[in-house]
Structures are given as C-alpha cells and as structure tokens.
Amino acid sequence: MNPMLEQTWRDPPGFLGALAAIDHKAIGKRYIVTAFCFFLAAGVLAALMRLQLARAESTLIGPDLYNQLFTTHGTAMMFLFAVPVMQGMAIYLVPLMVGARAIAFPRMNAFAYWIYLFGGLFLFVSLLLDIGPDNGWFSYVPLAGPQYAPGKRADVWAQMITFTELSGLLAAIAIIATVLKLRAPGMTLARLPLFCWAMLVTQFMILFAMPAVMLASTALILDRLVSTHFYNPAEGGDALLWQHLFWFFAHPEVYFIFIPGLAFMSSIIPTFSRRPIYGYPAIVLSLTSTAFLSFGLWVHHMFATHIPDLGKSFFTAASMMIAIPTAIQIFCWIATMWTGRLEVRTPMLFSLAFFFILVLGGLTGIMVASVPLDLQLHDTYFVVAHLHYVLIGGAVFPLFGAWYYWFPKITGRLMSERLGRWQFWLFFIGFNVAFYPMHHLGLQGMPRRVYTYPADMGWQPLNMLATAGAVLIVVSVLLFMVNALRSYRGGMRAGENPWGAGTLEWASASPPPAYNYDRPPVVRARDPLWEPISEPPAEPTQVIGLAERVREVLVTTVLDAMPSHRLVFPHPSLWPFLSAVTVTVFFIGSIFTPWAVLWGGIPVAIAVTLWFWPKRAETLEHLAVEKRP
C-alpha cells in the first residue's frame, strides 16, 4: 500500500464522491452490477412469458402485456445486459491486464455509465407505466411507425437505443484507447493477452456497427415526431430499409456479445490447463476474421423478404464461412486441454459447457444459414432455441465462469466451490430442458412471438417442459446470488493470484488499490506471471519515475508499447454525472416534442462547457510535473 498514490488516485468519499467517481474499477463494478440487475429484470419477464405459454390458450397474460414483455425482454437482454456487461468486464479488467493505472478518458467513461444507467431505467420505468415498447426488439416498421404504433411505446424503444448506443460508443472509445496507448512497456501487440485482443476487436465492431442503428432509430423518431417519411412506402419511403440498417448493426451485435465470451474462454482454459494457450496467433486471427465476416451476414435475417436469390446465396456462403474461425478457436482450446494438466473448478465447468451448448447452437446456425431451411425455420421456435443456445452458451455460460474466475480479484474473496457446482448443474440442465424442446416446437410449426396457441396444435407438452426448465434456471440464478453475497461477506481470502494464473491482473492486490500497481510493470512475455525472471533481471521490471502526487500515467506506442510520454489524467468530477442528467432530460423530452431538442440542448451545452473549462491551478501543476516529476 502506497499512501501517497492512494491519496492521489482514489475516488472522493461520500455520496457526492460516488457520483463523481471515475476509477475504472468502480465504474466497471457498477456496469457489471447494473447489467446483472437488468439481466434479472429481463429474466423475470422471460419467466412470466414461460408461465403464459406453459398451457395452451392460457389467459394468464393478455396480448397487450405479453407483447410488451417479449419486446422488453429482448431489448433489455441485448442492449442493457449483454453488450454493457461485457464492456463492464473490459472496463474493470483491461487496464489491470495491460498494467495501466487507469482507463483512458476516465471521465468520459463515467459519463457513459450514467447514460447507460438512465437509459436502462427509462425502459423499465416505461414498462411499469404500461408504455413499454411492444413492437419486438427489432421494432420493424411500419408496425413501429406513426400509423400503427400510436402512443409513446415505440418512441421509448427508439430513444432507449439512443441512450445505450451513446454509452456503448463512448465506452468502446475508452477501451480501445486503453488497449492501444496505455499498455505496460514491453507488452507489444504480440504479447497482448487474448482477453484484451478480443475486447479490442469487439470495441472496434461496436464503433462500426452502432452508428447504423443509431441512424435507423433516429430516422424512426423523426418519422414519428415530425412526420418525415423515411420508412413510409406511401410517400416514397421504404419499409425494408429499416431491416437493412437494423440488421447491419444487430448481426454484428450478436458477435460482439459472443466474442467477449471467447475472451473469457481464452483466459480460463489456459489457467486451469496449467499451460499457455495453444495457437495464440491463430486465435487472434480468428477473432479478427470473425469481426470482419460478421458484417457480411445481416441479410440472413431477411431471407423471407424478396431479396433476389443470387444475392441471398452470398449471405448463405458467408454465414457458413463464419463457422470456421470459431471452429479454429474451439480446436485450439481442446488442444490446450489435451496437452495440459487439468484442474476442473467452477469457472472451468462453465467453460466446458460452452463446448456442448455453443457448438449445438452454432450447428443450428449453419442450418438457418441455408436459405431453403431458413424459409421453414425462420421466425419459429427453432430460431428461439438457436439464438438462446448461441447467446447463453456463447456468452452467458462463459460470463458466469468469468464471474467465478475474477470474483476473487474484484472482492478479494473466493466464491464457494460447492454452491458453484450446484449452480452450474442446475443452470446446465435447466437451460437444456428449457430450450432444447423449442427446436422441436419450431419443426412442429410453432411461430415466435405468439402470446398463445390453440390447444389442438399439440404444442403444450413441450411448452410445459420448457417452462419447467425455466424454473430450474431461476433457482440456479438465485443460487448464484446467494453464493456471491455469502462469499462477498465471508468467503475465503483469495490473495493476489488464487488460480496461479499468468496474466498481469493477478499481480495486483485483490481487490486492487485505486492506483492498480505500486509501480507499473514492464512486460517481456505473453503470460508475464508465468515467465521466470532471471536474477538479477537483465532489464528493468517496473516503471519508475512517474509522479505520485498527480495522476500521471505512462503512454506507450501502439505496436511495440515503447514508452512514449507521460500524461496527467483528470480528477474525479461531478460534471460527467450532471452532464448525463442534462442529456437524459434532453433525450426523454425529445420524444414528446421537437422543442426539447432546442431547449434541452442548452443545459447540455452549459454542463459540457463547465466540464471542460480549463483551471489555472491545474494547468500550473501539470506544467510543474512536466518539468520535474
């Protein structure tokens, strides 16, 4: 513990201090906990839907509420849970893994969190007020257009997109800058942990994909608010344009939920196989090629529209091809386990489940990549099964594994292994009982997004089974919460590196101090903690000479991580929070009146101006540090 550094880097105490916090660990934890709460809320909605569907012609939940439930479930899971929770994991872990004192653009990062929180609350409060969106998480026009969706439900959806996209883009910029510019000296790109590679790739995908949906949803709001006709066929607009723009974003979105799952796998498997990962370059290239290919698949969500057949076949071929980079990574992990010495702990169990669930989901993905098969399976329960196998198997199972794996780093205490195993088996069995039967329901002709079905269709037994599986999932998630809370209070002390892992975050204390490292490390290997260091070291092993009384960090070069210059980071500040409040007022107001764009813009401009107003004392201090650190 270095009191001087602690004094310099810690967030201020108290309630106002919490609002001003910019430490990436505080913000990362908030992201993770908030996203988990939205996961629970969206999970409750799913459980309600399963209750309704358990019996044919059930009158438990009517169509109006059911349609809000499935829309909010999908929207919240995709926009408020899956993407932000992965960014939260990256915000917490990436600076530690690259040996940095902080995340780049820390105030902007805090601002991104507040925008995300307010956008998420906006969606759920709307649902409670019975103005929850009810046009599906894809919000197709004209159903979501002014003529067929009167009221504010569709606007709530579209503006929630604006919130989450704004926060997602800002967080992506912070993570990219951290990976590229704040790495420890010596951590060349070829030594970058696979976790950081995956997060880097993901954040670039977010930068390229999210503007498409932001454009689309803004045009939708304009159609609804000021009667533009982007999507109105009667006025020369186009209903299909929406689908292109939406899926150009939403297909890559599946991959930027899934690639962080791969990041967790590539962190957990080597540790529990007691060897470096097999095929590091192949995995890096697979991650990047997945990112590129994922932008060429979007039309496979639109095979049932009348896009010309030749055009569709390119998308079939691309959708088949994307299986290859994922297969390469799966084989590399199997090779790592095959040649390692295994210790199967809870994080590893969740990783092993990936091989069962994600592979099955990937194979059904190959089925729906084919135009003829998709024409039968599209928009049926087969696709519901497929997407949950891919997203839960590819992202949520590894995420639970990751939580067990990094919980000791974040809290300083290990989670219970016994409860962990119970939770795993309940989740694994519950998941398969809930979702496997849906494949059969789809083949039996059951369409998606139906609030009920006739009794003599014969769909009831499998639906009942699926609901029973959902009950097991609920129990499993409750067990996880019990485990997390109990372990947080009284779990076994973890120490710095409870798993004997090789990446840099395990060199810091658990939980890490505000400044992450007493002296930032110098790196000379991919798994720095596993490399033996010659005594006495031939080269420096730590960065020295950074100022301790101001927030000074070392900036390094993009490719080789050579020290480049010193930079002073900003203090905690209330302005990111206050700016987020003004932006929230602006966003919510502008679904009611276009005037909110004008009047709402003024407080935003004032808050942001004050945020960036230069302070003479700070400038003088920075100049002094520059001259004499």
Add this chain to the structure above:
Amino acid sequence: MPPQHVLGSVGPQALAIERLWWLTLIICTVVFIAVLAAVAWALFRAPRGDLTTPPDLSSMTRPERGAAVGIVAAITLCALLLVVLTIASFSTDRALASLGAPSLEIEVTGHQFWWEVRYSDTDPSRSFTTANEIHIPVGRPVLIKLKAEDVIHSLWVPNLAGKKDLIPGRDATLTLRADKPGTYRGQCAEYCGAQHAKMAFLLIADPPEQYEAWAAAERKPAREPGEAEQRRGRDLFVNGRCGMCHAVQGTSAAARYGPDLTHFASRQTLAAGMLPNTVGHLAGWILDPQSIKPGANMPANPMQPAELHALLAYLGTLK
C-alpha cells in the same frame, strides 16, 4: 386441427427442404458428437494438475506438431463439410425455383389480423374474393402474389413450402404446388401486432375438378335469402354496422375493410382460422370479438336477441 409441420411435406418444395434438413442434421450431428468426443477425450487423458502445478512453458520454445496436424486436419474437414452443405443448399434453392409455369394466380393481402384472398381473372366477372382460406388445385403450380395493406406479415404453410414476407410497398410472389389433396394450416410468421398469434388460415388443396366447382360457386353473387327472418338479417347487415366494413356481392354492402363475406357460410373457420364456423361461435364473435381476439379491428356489436338471430340466419345462407 389440420397439419402444420415442417417435416410433413405434401409438395415438392417442402419435400426438397425436408431432404436438405435430413442431410444437414446428419452432418451436424456427426460434427457435434466428434467435438464432444474430443473434449471428453481431452478430459479423460490429460493428467490432473492443481493450481499450484507450475505452468508447463515448454510449448513456448518447442513446436507442438501433433496438435497442429490434428487441428489443420479437423479444420479442413469442417471446411469441406461446409462446402457440401453450401452446395446442397444452393441446389435446393434451384429446385425450389423450378416448379414450372403457374396455372393460376392468387393475390393474398395481409391485414391486421386476417388474410384477403383474391382470385383475379382477365375477365373481371370471373374474379372473386374470399378470406382466410386459400383453395388450390392439386398437382398444379400456383403463383401467389403477396401484398400487405398495413404492416409486414409472412405467409407460411409449412407442409407445402417455406414462408415469404408480405411487405407494404414491395410486392412479392411465391409459387406453390400441393401434390396431395387435403387441408393444411398456415399462420402469419412475422410479428404484426396485438393479434399476431391469432392470424391463421387454411390452405385447401382439392382435385382440379372439385377446385373448379368451388371456384364456380365462389364467382356467383350471394343468393337472395328465402325466409323473412333471413331477409330481415340481410337488411340489418346491409343497413347496419356490418356493411360498413364487410362486402357481400349481390347486395349494396361493398366495403373492403374487413373480410368479404359473400360465401362466408362455406368457410370452415372464423376469425382467421381461430374458431370453427358454427352458429354458436359466430354469435359470440359478432357480439364480442374483443374477448376472443383482443386488439382485433372488429368492434363489439351489442344487439337484441331477435336481431342476432336474424343476422345469424342470414349469414347461414351465404353458402
């Protein structure tokens, strides 16, 4: 309930897709088992370590030829299987598009939450319109023109063929052929609003001569009702609220907002395939459609029992 199953093909298209399904399923199952076997074998053969086991760094200096060969072989095999599946998919595509010249054109328009089915003819007097039932002759390719009046819907009869979207402003077509006579259920497959779940229809494939007889009957205007009560019902229909949305050919009711009811009594179902077309269900539907399909566009029609009986009697004559 008539069948609605992907693997119960009664037409060449569903059959081609069913064959592709089995091929894909077999290949995918083999791959799935192979991957799980490799994982299981890795778990079984790898020696156990624990968290204090020093990491084995030998791979950093010594190439691992065995694993490399295994992975390259497995990836090559995967790529080959993907090529096989892609070619199979493309050739199925081709088969789906080569049904031959259609002998009949039907225009299907999607509405929230019912299907308008129009049989057009170059001679307008031979054109007619029905709803929620598509009759086709067995063994002949039929061209279906797909239109949407309000939002996007999707026409899907799994026993015959894959689905196709009905998108406002973008007309599409779908060619179908049924090789076995029978009644097959179809359902809207694109979420279209409150009552998407209750937007079904029947596809009835009849032997050609039976189809012709049906079409001939459909072309005729509604018969003049014989009994006094039926005539009173007709007047209620035409002059009351019914005629504001529905049409009955041969009367002055010609509105197109709701389904054409000219030969309503010959249809098997009510409310877009949701209820059997019986007098009891019909009475319930007329009086309070919102309790059966909340959010549907048909309003409640409270009326005196005598009026209802007359109306039911009239609707019963629309054979």
